[in-house]
Amino acid sequence: MLSGGQLFINRPILLSVLAILAITYAKGSLLKFKRINSLFFIVLVITIEWILRIDDHIFMPILIRYLNFFSAVIILVIYLNSPGGILLFRKDLYIILFWISLGAIINFIIANFFSSVFYTINTTDGSSINSLFYIFNYHESVANQYNLVRPDFVFYEPGVLQIYINIFLYLSLFIYNNKKNSLIALISVFFTLSTTGIIITLIILIFFYFKFIIKNNSKFKIFNIIILGLLIIPFFYLLSQNIGDKLNGEAIGSSIAREYDFYTGLEIIKQYPILGIGFDHARYISLSGVNYYSDTLLTGDSIEDRPSSNGLINLFYSIGIFLGSLYLFLLYRQKLLPDKILIFIIMLLSLFGESLVFTPFFLLFVCSSSVIFRLNNQ
Known part of the structure; x- marks a missing residue:
């Protein structure tokens, strides 16, 4: 915080x-x-x-x-x-970031489909945000050409939220090899609609591709490459749309x-x-x-x-x-x-x-x- x-x-x-x-x-x-x-x-x-x-x-x-x-x-x-040392740090970080990523998804759903439950509160810098229980937050009703609300969750803007989600994605892919949590992270960072977040996600996926999939000699290698390619496509599309919007759009x-x-x-x-x-x-x-x-x-x-x-x-x-x-x-x-x-x-x-x-x-x-x-x- x-x-x-x-x-x-x-x-x-x-x-x-x-x-x-x-x-x-x-x-x-x-x-x-x-x-x-x-x-x-x-x-x-x-x-x-x-x-x-x-x-x-x-x-x-x-x-x-x-x-x-x-x-x-x-x-x-x-x-x-501590007895667990650095491994305990990674485990604790992983648990915390899981709830942050899951909270981002919940925040996105509530803010876009049940926005009436939010109330307005003032921040220390003189601005205002829409909040629910001081946990689920967003600071603008329409943030982009998609007419979607971007979740802030417990952070002051989606650009900060994406940092922690992307670190969770890294931990899920590279450290814990957890496909379910990797998918949660991908969905979460996609919902932030953050240009920087999308760029970082693509870099993480490309690193993962070269470090694990290319070196994988199993019979599922081609299948894994196809799956990863399908995951990357929507992020590339969102990135191109965001860049275009920031150069010439709203x-x-x-x-x-x-x-x-x-x-x-x-x-x-x-x-x-x-x-x-x-x-x-x-x-x-x-x-x-x-x-x-x-x-x-x-x-x-x-x-x-x-x-x-x-x-x-x-x-x-x-x-x-x-x-x-x-x-x-x-x-x-x-x-x-x-x-x-x-x-x-x-x-x-x-x-x-x-x-x-x-x-x-x-x-x-x-x-x-x-x-x-x-x-x-x-």
């Missing part, structure tokens, strides 16, 4: 609760754990970098980022000190906004390449007003107080090119899931479309690259 959850949730309070629960559950294991020295080095580097940025000593933004980082470290330590505003976020953030990176501008959102808003991308169709009202939707740009304008590159390197070296190249592609594409780069879930993968542990920690 701290990594893309609904905006009506108070982040500082939820983050504090997570930190307290994690520390309580760890029961001193953090002090006993001797394989996180490199994590302290990362904290030290970030602290020094923050001190050197003499014009940005705003307490609350840096505190929230450190709490995010600390929560990720504590959760990682808990799993590494969703063109989305592509214009993302283009604005990319080039505006790029201008800020050019001016602050070494240290970045820090984590203060108000400072980004102030600088974006000076360095904004002028060749845009967005109006002044759309630009005013607009946060960046590009997580990778956010990464580099916040902490600079050096630390940003280190972050991506550590993300690639994550040790929580195998198939590093595929996981890195999934994460990279996801962060390109969503500003979640400093949230606990993604930091958990970054931190995992800095510890040494056996597969099952036994």
